[in-house]
Amino acid sequence: MWASASFVGVLIVIGLPLWWKTTEVYRVSLPYDKISSFDTLSHSITTELTVLANDEATAAEIIRQIEYAFKDSDVTKLKITKSLISKQLLSTLDAVADEHEAVEEVGAVYDLTKHNTFYVVQRKPLFQDTWLAGDRIIFILSGLISILTASNTVAEALKHVVYQTSVVEGARSEAADAARQTRFPPGAGYHIVLSVAHPRPDALKVELDADYIGSFVDELSVLHNFTLKSQWLHLLDFDFQAKELEERTATHVSELPTINLALYAVPCERAPLVIYDSDGEISNIVINDEVGASINSAVESIQRASELMARGDLLQAYNMSQSAFLAAETAFMEPSLLALLYFPDDQKYAIYIPLFLPIMFPVVLSLKNLLLWFRGKPIHKEKTE
Structure with a gap:
């Protein structure tokens, strides 16, 4: 009985923990909660808009029309500031007839090359109510009557032409078209x-x-x-x-x-040519330290990019999103993932149970005798004549 008891004790105390430890596969803990929160994260882009008008009333009317046009947009957030045109710039714009020269005059006073900025400039000599003069400036015609219709036109131009809110909203939509579903290979x-x-x-x-x-x-x-x-x-x-x-x-x-x-x-x-179109966890893949570091780096970069977008720093936000994309692709293409791809946790039982099962039968059968022996009861009944 002592031999059976020692065998069972060694199997339970040493054998099972040793088997569990030697068949354990190391997996890095990934931030699944943070990754799941990206679905509900509100992504918005803050952009600066400056209204240059001749008087306060005109600037207020233009801002009112623009804010009304963007009131339902949860992607593009406008940070609108207003300023009165200086007398020198006003006289220069009134004297200049060519629109391109007017852009140069405004560019001499304001920085029209700064990223994520746009200017709405009031100007009297204009052949139409509004004129989109470049990537970062639009002119609006002066006048009490024309300013009402021109402000609405400017708001629509900003929404549909300049910022293209529908395109930005469609980019994050799950029902993206085939062009947006095309993935380019990662690279510097x-x-x-x-x-x-x-x-x-x-x-x-x-x-x-x-x-x-x-x-x-x-x-x-x-x-x-x-x-x-x-x-x-x-x-x-x-x-x-x-x-x-x-x-x-x-x-x-x-x-x-x-x-x-x-x-x-x-x-x-x-010609013309016509073309016809015809819970988030990955428990079965072993994640090592290198892959886990890449995934964590991608998650942190996405969070940082979202914060930078909300602040209006689009250039740094893009750089962070690019870093997140490269880190995610690096983790996805890690060669070490393929080695243990088909070795989930439940496979250890399918592989090692047939090895332990033959020796477990005598152990289990001897448990009854061991219990009786520990209780001091006779194991074998005495034969009666």
Whole structure:
């Protein structure tokens, strides 16, 4: 009996804890609560808007119309400030007839290159009620009667053209269109290849202003490090089969992720061209320290980006969101995840129980005799003659 008791004791005290410890798979604790809270997190963008008017009443009317137009927008939050136009700038704007010169005069006084800022400027010599003069300025016609209609026009232009609130709201919608569902590979920069497919160079003359496209890409340098290259593909009539174009695209000319843009010069007999479209936990994947650090970094970057957006610092918010994207992709593409992908916690029982089951039968059967022995009762009944 002492042998059976010692065997059971060693199995329970040493064997089971040793088996449990040796089959334990280390998993990093992830911030699931913070990740789940992103669904209910209110994302908003704060942007600065300055109204430059001739008098206080006009500025108040313009601000009232703008605030009324954006009252239902929970994405774009306007931080509106008003200021009276100085006499010197007012006289200069009245004397200038050309709109582009008026923009230069305003730019000499106010910084029109500052990110996340916009100016609404009142001006008397204007051929229409409002005129969107650039990326960060719109002019509004002076006058008591015209200011009422022009203010409404300015508010609609800001909502639908400048800030495009419907596009921003649609970007966070779950029912995104196919274009927004396209995922680009992560990278510190992108290599853009513009391919011009010209099937009939003898019949159609096509001119491409590469400098104009290059200047546009330079404007996007604050978002990413883009490298632009272009190529001409003559006599390529792929008959709307995209694979023929893919075979000749310069995809592997750079180590950076490549974005291919194709411009198809449609022959006159085919124009216009028409195209027809046809609880959050991951318990079964082993998360090590490196993957856990990447996930935590992505979560913290998302929270930081949301705070920066609410403050109106869009450039830093974008940088933080980019860091979150790269960290999340790094965690998702970690090669070590594949090694223990199909080893969830319940697999230890399926693997090791057949090994322990043969020796567990005699142990379980001997428990009854051990209990009787501990109680001092006879184990075997005496034979009666």
